[in-house]
Amino acid sequence: MPREAEPSLNERQFILQALQENLRLDGREFDQYRPLELTFGDQYGVADVTLGKTRVLAKASAEVTVPYVDRPLDGIFNIATELSPMASPAFEVGRPTETEVLISRLLEKTVRRSGALDTESLCLVAGQKVWSVRVDVHVLSHDGNLIDAACFAVVSALRHFRKPDTSMESGILTVYTPAEREPVALSWLHSPFCVTWSYFGDEGEIALLDATWREEQVRAGSCTISLNRHGEICQIAKLGGTPVEAVTLLQCTNTALTKVQEFSAFLDRKLAEDIKRRDKGGLMAELSAENDR
């Protein structure tokens, strides 16, 4: 099994010493994210998120399938996470590592279990036909904080996604192509985002946001908090690691809320820009006889 290259003792010491003196290697503030960028693809439902050198691509897709027997009225919603060796030599194909399992569990809890997507609206014919929405998360480059980037990518992809329009007439289900009818957006209820804190020091007294890969290797513990902009916690995961004062955790949650509100506003702005870019001026422009030539 390949292993990540570990930082040497000197590097470790250097990072920790610098943190004690309130300095980060890249000169950021402790609660400052790296520049976050989001680009949508030409297709609906493709989101490419970069956070510093971390890059995650998410693609949403939908198909019509038979629902699960025990849930005839609910559509199917899946998130598939894949960490390929492209991102880091420590990742292997086929066998999910612990990191991969934890990331996919976190995304699942944040987006699926919190009810961000209304699965009942995906039902076409009860017990027979439902939409199955699937998001594939691909990590293209790994420089720490995969969880926040992946969660942002998943939410962006789903918010951007349009599924083909359908109609039911006398028991016959018709799925229209995008040329026939404009595809429709998913029924989206709220947008949760993850914010991951990394803790350093013996007592976990130093808390960093958006740790890089190097910082992640040196950290003593971490806590991922998922919230939406209305201040609802969707999930908190501090899975072991160095114990941290309860008061610190509460402060972290409050800071996380302001970050989530920033993310939310950023995503709304990007989506609005994308709609403007796609809008060619409506029916009038389309039917116009004039052209550039």
Place this chain on the structure above:
Amino acid sequence: MPLDTSAYSLALLRVDGRRWNELRRIHAQIRTQAAADGSSYLEMGHTKVMCVVTGPSEPGPRRGTTGGAAAGASKAAAEVAVSVVVAGFSSVDRKKRGRGDKRNLELQSTISNALAASLHTHLFPHSVIQVSLHVLSQDGSLLAALINAATLACVDAGIPMTDYVVACTAGSTSTYAAGDESADPLLDLNHQEEQELPGLTVATLGETDRVAVLVCESRVQVGRLEGMLAVGVDGCKQVREILDRVVREKGKRMVLEGTVVKGEGLEDMDLD
């Protein structure tokens, strides 16, 4: 079946007759398996778990389970390898869970990381501490019970540790949708409450307020977190008292029976 919480506001009693700040009955035993290095059995209400610790010992040629913080990465400290087996008969619906079940893997890695932070693993380089947990019966607060049982078994195995890692759950009386300000926090949720109400699992290091594990899987208003966390941390202190008493009583009995020699500096130990 939905939990009827309408009666709560009338008598302030929960479905099983507890008040908001009451734990369920905790019954614990240590040194239950003679052959093991350390073992324990713990009941929190109807949640029953068993734990066996082997080690610290030389790692075998094959690594079966997931390791924790030090998983194969550093040889400078012992690896805490945790395996959780959920018995098929433990809950009402007999659900078959495979080996690669993600929920189970998450439980294992959480327990392993929580213990690794409290155990003095650096004293045992190149070794493995194998913690096997068996769930016999489930009635809510599973992660909390597993952490408590693992702590007891590690104490029994005599592995040096900073303090007990103790866990319990806390919840809130109304669902996330109701913006009801008067919602009471609740201590130690059972299965029914866990299904219906928002809740979290907290594990702290001994009597301090330092939180080692915090897992919340339900939607809840940010404002409720403080109350739930405070009740949870307080519950952990109560659990620590109970576990400590179990360990002391077992130690006392072993000294009286002559299984172990009374250590030095224990003159004030009460053997009556």
